[in-house]
Amino acid sequence: MNMHKRALLTGVGLFGLSAMTRASESDTQPRFIPNQNRKLVCVYLRGGADVLSIVVPKGDKDHATARSNVMSHTDDLVVYSEGGKVEGLPVGVGIKDFFGLHPQFTAMLGSVGEAGALSETAFVLPVGSHCEGRSHFSGQAIMEAGRAGVDSDTFGWLGRWLNETRSSASGNASLRAFAIGNNAPHSLSGGTPMVAPNIRSFGINYYGRDALGDELGALHADSSMLGDTASGLLAADAVYDQAPIAGERPQSSAIGRDLQQVADLLVAGVGEVYTVDMNSWDTHANQLSQIDTLLGELCAALQSFYETVKANGQLDEVTVVVMSEFGRRIQDNGSGTDHGTGGMMMVMGGGVKGGIYGEWPGLIPAPGKRDVFGREYRGDLLPTIDYRQVLCSILERRMSPNVDMRRIFPEYDYTGSLEIFG
Amino acid sequence: MKIARRRFLEAASAGLLYGHTANALGLNFGAPKVPAVSEFLSQTLPRPDSTTHLLNRISFGITEQDISLARTMGEGPYLELQLNPAQIDDALLEAELAYFYEGLLLPERGPIAWYGRTGNAARDLRDGTLLRQVKSRRQLFEVMVDFWTNHFNIYVYASQKISNYKVLDDRDVIRANALGYFSDMLHASAHSPAMLMFLDNDHNIYSSTSDRINENYARELLELHTLGADQEYGEDDVRAVARCFSGWGLNSSLAEFMFRAKHHDNEPKVVLGHIIHNPDDGYRDGLEVLQLLAERRSTALYISRKLAQRFISDNPPDSIVNTLADVYLQSSPKKGDIKEMLRTLFASSEFAESADLKLKKPINYLASLLRTLEPELKFGDQGYWGQLLKPMGEIPMSWPTPDGYPLRSHYWNNANGLLHRWNLAFQLGGGGVNRMKVDTDSFIGSARSAEQLVDSLAERVLRRSLREVDRNLLLDYVAEGGDASAELSDSALRNKVRGLLSLLLASPYLQMQ
Numbered sequence: 001m002n003m004h005k006r007a008l009l010t011g012v013g014l015f016g017l018s019a020m021t022r023a024s025e026s027d028t029q030p031r032f033i034p035n036q037n038r039k040l041v042c043v044y045l046r047g048g049a050d051v052l053s054i055v056v057p058k059g060d061k062d063h064a065t066a067r068s069n070v071m072s073h074t075d076d077l078v079v080y081s082e083g084g085k086v087e088g089l090p091v092g093v094g095i096k097d098f099f100g101l102h103p104q105f106t107a108m109l110g111s112v113g114e115a116g117a118l119s120e121t122a123f124v125l126p127v128g129s130h131c132e133g134r135s136h137f138s139g140q141a142i143m144e145a146g147r148a149g150v151d152s153d154t155f156g157w158l159g160r161w162l163n164e165t166r167s168s169a170s171g172n173a174s175l176r177a178f179a180i181g182n183n184a185p186h187s188l189s190g191g192t193p194m195v196a197p198n199i200r201s202f203g204i205n206y207y208g209r210d211a212l213g214d215e216l217g218a219l220h221a222d223s224s225m226l227g228d229t230a231s232g233l234l235a236a237d238a239v240y241d242q243a244p245i246a247g248e249r250p251q252s253s254a255i256g257r258d259l260q261q262v263a264d265l266l267v268a269g270v271g272e273v274y275t276v277d278m279n280s281w282d283t284h285a286n287q288l289s290q291i292d293t294l295l296g297e298l299c300a301a302l303q304s305f306y307e308t309v310k311a312n313g314q315l316d317e318v319t320v321v322v323m324s325e326f327g328r329r330i331q332d333n334g335s336g337t338d339h340g341t342g343g344m345m346m347v348m349g350g351g352v353k354g355g356i357y358g359e360w361p362g363l364i365p366a367p368g369k370r371d372v373f374g375r376e377y378r379g380d381l382l383p384t385i386d387y388r389q390v391l392c393s394i395l396e397r398r399m400s401p402n403v404d405m406r407r408i409f410p411e412y413d414y415t416g417s418l419e420i421f422g
Numbered sequence: 423m424k425i426a427r428r429r430f431l432e433a434a435s436a437g438l439l440y441g442h443t444a445n446a447l448g449l450n451f452g453a454p455k456v457p458a459v460s461e462f463l464s465q466t467l468p469r470p471d472s473t474t475h476l477l478n479r480i481s482f483g484i485t486e487q488d489i490s491l492a493r494t495m496g497e498g499p500y501l502e503l504q505l506n507p508a509q510i511d512d513a514l515l516e517a518e519l520a521y522f523y524e525g526l527l528l529p530e531r532g533p534i535a536w537y538g539r540t541g542n543a544a545r546d547l548r549d550g551t552l553l554r555q556v557k558s559r560r561q562l563f564e565v566m567v568d569f570w571t572n573h574f575n576i577y578v579y580a581s582q583k584i585s586n587y588k589v590l591d592d593r594d595v596i597r598a599n600a601l602g603y604f605s606d607m608l609h610a611s612a613h614s615p616a617m618l619m620f621l622d623n624d625h626n627i628y629s630s631t632s633d634r635i636n637e638n639y640a641r642e643l644l645e646l647h648t649l650g651a652d653q654e655y656g657e658d659d660v661r662a663v664a665r666c667f668s669g670w671g672l673n674s675s676l677a678e679f680m681f682r683a684k685h686h687d688n689e690p691k692v693v694l695g696h697i698i699h700n701p702d703d704g705y706r707d708g709l710e711v712l713q714l715l716a717e718r719r720s721t722a723l724y725i726s727r728k729l730a731q732r733f734i735s736d737n738p739p740d741s742i743v744n745t746l747a748d749v750y751l752q753s754s755p756k757k758g759d760i761k762e763m764l765r766t767l768f769a770s771s772e773f774a775e776s777a778d779l780k781l782k783k784p785i786n787y788l789a790s791l792l793r794t795l796e797p798e799l800k801f802g803d804q805g806y807w808g809q810l811l812k813p814m815g816e817i818p819m820s821w822p823t824p825d826g827y828p829l830r831s832h833y834w835n836n837a838n839g840l841l842h843r844w845n846l847a848f849q850l851g852g853g854g855v856n857r858m859k860v861d862t863d864s865f866i867g868s869a870r871s872a873e874q875l876v877d878s879l880a881e882r883v884l885r886r887s888l889r890e891v892d893r894n895l896l897l898d899y900v901a902e903g904g905d906a907s908a909e910l911s912d913s914a915l916r917n918k919v920r921g922l923l924s925l926l927l928a929s930p931y932l933q934m935q
Contacts, residue, residue, distance in 0.1 A: 212925060333637075
């Protein structure tokens, strides 16, 4: 049984193990079939991440006034000169003159002679959803459902994608989608997600010598609530036992550990879609220090994940998308910002053309300017890009070119990919 | 046996089991909504009797003492007793609580000084709550405390101050009103230092020169505490409510609510079409908003739906929601007579039909195993219970956002949770660990054969009969495929009772409620 995992649990080797175990895949039993499809990692920043603190529009004429209480030092900003394309900037002003990335992005610049994650990260902005109010919970529900309206029976966009691509999937049907954390987000609803038990500590601790999986499976089989869950868990038990494990990099944050778990699953060849949540982006007060901490954790985690996946030669298979339910109000409230509308998304992966993309409407747009959903200015960054366009671009270009996007986002008319892929 | 397992897994990976269930749940996004009560096919388990069903829902698990008392008294009187917790002697629990979590029981503002020194408020709240849930005899009260704690959720780890103030919030907002009136609880919550800090209303400051209105509390008050998302209010109402509550903050040295008139916006505001304007007494603005919200039918419906989601099913029938909302609005001047709503709910046909429609939350599952098995528990060991709960994703007051732990069963239904539930069942069914020893031999009783053992455990642990197919499976396990009526050796009985207990505890019979 389980040579690889046991070796790891008994501490026989951490770094470098992955190369060894990948070479030994032929030793494993045939029921372990690495998935051939590409992989999508969805990182959700819960709470409404403040885009204006992340990709700082230092060149916008209204920035200094609107953000006087929550502005980081503009001279520390990371100048991001890679590529990208932003419409609507003042004449003669380039992207790197207009925008600067929060100083914490230094972590993603990489070391000397080694390209960092930033070189393959696209920032798309301002992005928004069709959610009308500024509620976290409605915003997340609508965005994760990918539907115009939501009730308790509405499935998530990833759940629909999983169903649409089920027949062409090569892996175990119970092990296609993994949520990292304790529970699955709504985006996976309808796609029989597996909330990933940690591959490093996984084990069903049966009583005594009897492996009671047969009995457990049978007792649960007719339960419409628990039947799939039990069969998925027993399937994971079989697959995890055989799985090779990635070399470990020390992680100091929850997001770092969660992305490490994704890396473990990628190396093990299990799954196609992974979701990771990061909390606490609802910065109504004390925003400066909160954002600094949160972004510090996020950037370090993304860089570490990028390096792990790259070291395993899987970078071209993997796309990471980072999203949030909305951006925050343009005018600060003294020490923080209230809920807003337009936000941003990040797309990272092998072959992504690093840079900032989008159409800048101005913090205070020209009179009469409307957002991509036809809504007027109300003190929030006007979204000029529909979040569904970003997701469709990823699904089409990186995941499954033949799926009809109407089946995934029924109310959205997808007209073509953003130019963020090489 | 190994063949059976493989066949089961193959069926799973071929999507056979999946297809079956997906269809039942309405796989296509265009599919019509499935009627609520018939939603889950899992209601194929033999129904528990009505007393067992009631106790399953109004407690954290059924003890021998509970069920015999309920059967002796009758369901109605037992429910009435649980609705009046002051009549229930809970001295044993109080003594344990006082010994291990002393700060929680200090009078007046004592807890603030106490926890200001020890810094253990979050731990005591978390562990004291678990202790109460497992050991209190006032079970329905604790169930409702759990419900309202999530309704008015405050993340106890948000900051040291917030955890200290949450001790007062737990006592003076939640516990003081858990079986009282909703309007009283709402009023108390709006004045709670922990809530004022958690939702940043202490930063909600108006001045004529710089607008520092903070909308956080106002928005969640409308969306999460009263009307419900997208119900009859818009962004203008959020803004107006925020202005009504400007100046509401706290005196942090006294840990008390404080209204600062100079930070209040005295201009007229319009909330849900009502003009709020008290230029001489700006504090009244917030009070009027609270009263207005407590009296809305949207609030009555929202609270009623949540109660029905907790006690009936994820998608409760509109009939019961409307009935409960009527009860909510009947009382005057206070709104939301919680006891009366619960009496109506538990007497309803919708409730009677709802057995097994809810998957227990992790805390309810752990507590129900402990209350069912009644192991020898180490005193003051709730920290260990927290460790068991952590990987399942539920620890009291530890949900980070203001919406509280989800009521929906589907949220809790996933492989990671099930893995830890199974492992907990095997740990306890297998005899427990030193800190929670289960005397499994005592569950053998007078049973001598596989049949006797399976049937007596079904009654004692599940309190209902097994489906024939499940019974045969378990008989096969205990008798190892042999004659189920044959007498077993003592050692076989002592061994098999543990595996059998584990399987029963892990099964949907105890996972669902």
